Amino acid sequence: MIQILENFSLKSYNTFGLNAVARYFAPFNSKESLVEILSTDIFARSQRLILGGGSNILFLKDFNGIVVHPENKGIEIIKENASTSLVRVAAGEEWDDFVLWAVNNNLAGVENLSHIPGCVGAAPVQNIGAYGVEAKDVIHEVTIFDFKKNRFDILNKDQLHFSYRDSVFKHEFKDACIVVDVVFELSKKHVYNVSYKGLDSKLKECAIVNLQTIRNSIIEIRNEKLPxxxxxxxxxxxxxxxxxxxxxxxxxxxxxxxxxxxxxxxxxxxxxxxxxxxxxxxxxxxxxxxxxxxxxxxxxxxxxxxxxxxxxxxxxxxxxxxxxxxxxxxxxxxxxx
Ligand SMILES: Cc1cc2nc3c(=O)[nH]c(=O)nc-3n(C[C@H](O)[C@H](O)[C@H](O)COP(=O)(O)OP(=O)(O)OC[C@H]3O[C@@H](n4cnc5c(N)ncnc54)[C@H](O)[C@@H]3O)c2cc1C
Known part of the structure; x- marks a missing residue:
């Protein structure tokens, strides 16, 4: 059962804390409820915005359209071999919850991206990056709902055209799809990327270098540097x-x-x-x-x-x-x- 809320304040849905109001706000927690929202008249006739955690958005005024907000959850290993695991993560998962999950499961690849705010669905859009690692280094494929084809589709890494804070979602697919889940290729054999200025010296304070100490060090540095x-x-x-x-x-x-x-x-x-x-x-x-x-x-x-x-x-x-x-x-x- 979907709910489309009217005149909804986005104050707690953007990290600038701006009090923009959305004409319609539609959260979804499954593929089925997303399809229901996309089949409504409101969606068909409204301007659209996909909003994750609102940590990379500046609202200049109220949004006179429909905000679709992923709240779908789930992190699962879908395939593995001796060296890697393919992990499917729902778009509505908090990015840092996924990083924590990966570290706790001893899977490497996203530890340098610890503590970045926002949802998993935005990670391929932005090609988020920090401490010498970008989302593109670990993304295997992305499931989208394509508004033009009116169906779910899978885009593999080569189709995503990643570059610095940029991807296909800011060009050909701008406003034309929603990311529903992302498959990451994480590594069981750990190769640490710790040469980044500041991280190397912080790690010297740790007795050992492992996924957990890298994550902790990055969180400490970020807390010192960022408001x-x-x-x-x-x-x-x-x-x-x-x-x-x-x-x-x-x-x-x-x-x-x-x-x-x-x-x-x-x-x-x-x-x-x-x-x-x-x-x-x-x-x-x-x-x-x-x-x-x-x-x-x-x-x-x-x-x-x-x-x-x-x-x-x-x-x-x-x-x-x-x-x-x-x-x-x-x-x-x-x-x-
Ligand atoms: C304190 C702080 C530190 C940060 N540090 C970093 C950093 O180190 N590195 C970095 O790269 N970024 C950083 N950011 C920026 C931000 O966290 C990332 O860009 C993050 O990926 C945004 O996620 P979000 O869910 O908040 O996206 P939103 O701000 O909600 O949306 C961002 C864009 O992605 C689109 N989008 C979101 N979800 C979907 C979806 N499911 N399908 C399709 N499109 C979607 C939106 O339409 C919008 O265009 C930081 C932000 C803050 C506040």
Whole structure:
């Protein structure tokens, strides 16, 4: 039995804590209830938004359409051999509950992605990443409901066109499907990825390196660095790290010897957006109740009564400043609705 709620406040469904109201809100907990929602007149005639944990979304106003919200649960091993397990995880599972499950079951691959907020269904959309690992490294296939074909379908890894915080779901499949579950390929033979700056030194404090100590170390680092959305509304990194040509990187590194950048290949570098913003002195600056976090320049926070428009304005001021001083365009990582 489905329920489509009307004039539903999304305040506790977005980590900025913005009080946007959805004209309709439709949670589902099974494939059957999803199909029921998708067969309604309301769905057919409304603008649509799929909303997981709302940890990468900025609501600029009320949403005059239907919000479909996965609440389906389930984590199961569907196939295994001596070295790997294929694990199907429902879109409505909390991402970090899945990471905890993997660590407890001694399966490697997602431990570096510990403590990222949000639901499993968004992981392939965003190609979430942290500490040198991205979702694409472990995703095997994704089950979607395709709104055009009006049926469930499976997309394998090659069809997902992953790149940095990007996937097919932001292009060909934008607003055209919902992720229902994700199959991950996790490893029984552990190869740890612990070279990332900060993680290596934290792990030196541990007697042994294993999935659990990597997870604990990452949670500690994240808690030290990032504001807790339950205390101060935010969506993690607001901007993507810009990728620039080598000549632009060399131009900047001649002027700024402390530039934070990573070589991607022979021609391109990824520059830390947080460094660009911090260098221009934005930490702690604000526009009305929207502020740049005082410890982490890449994170914009709601000091209490910010609107989505306040946060957007602050982000535009930062983008303009970065462009005028560095000639670099900062692209938001967060989706504006
Ligand atoms: C404190 C904090 C720290 C963070 N750290 C990181 C980090 O280290 N690395 C990182 O990559 N991200 C990070 N994020 C961003 C965020 O957690 C991720 O982008 C996460 O995957 C978003 O999940 P969600 O369920 O909240 O998605 P939402 O914000 O609800 O949605 C994000 C996008 O995915 C779409 N979507 C969601 N679910 C589905 C579905 N089932 N089917 C189809 N489309 C769907 C939405 O329509 C939207 O376009 C952080 C955020 C916060 C608040």
């Amino acid at each position: 807790d959305p339950k205390i101060q509304g935010n969506a993690g990194s607001f901007f993507k790290n810009p990728v620039v040509e080598e000549e632009d990187y060399l131009r900047l590194s001649e002027i700024f010897d402390d530039i934070v950048a990573y070589k991607l290949d022979n021609r391109t570098y990824k520059i830390a957006a947080g460094w660009l913003i911090d260098t221009l002195g934005w930490k702690g600056k604000y526009h009305r109740d929207a502020a740049v976090h005082d410890k982490q320049a890449l994170v914009l926070v709601n000091k209490g009564n910010a609107t989505g428009v306040d946060i957007l304005q602050l982000s535009k001021n930062i983008q303009d400043d970065v462009f005028s001083k560095f000639s670099i365009i900062l692209e938001p990582e967060v989706l504006f609705v």
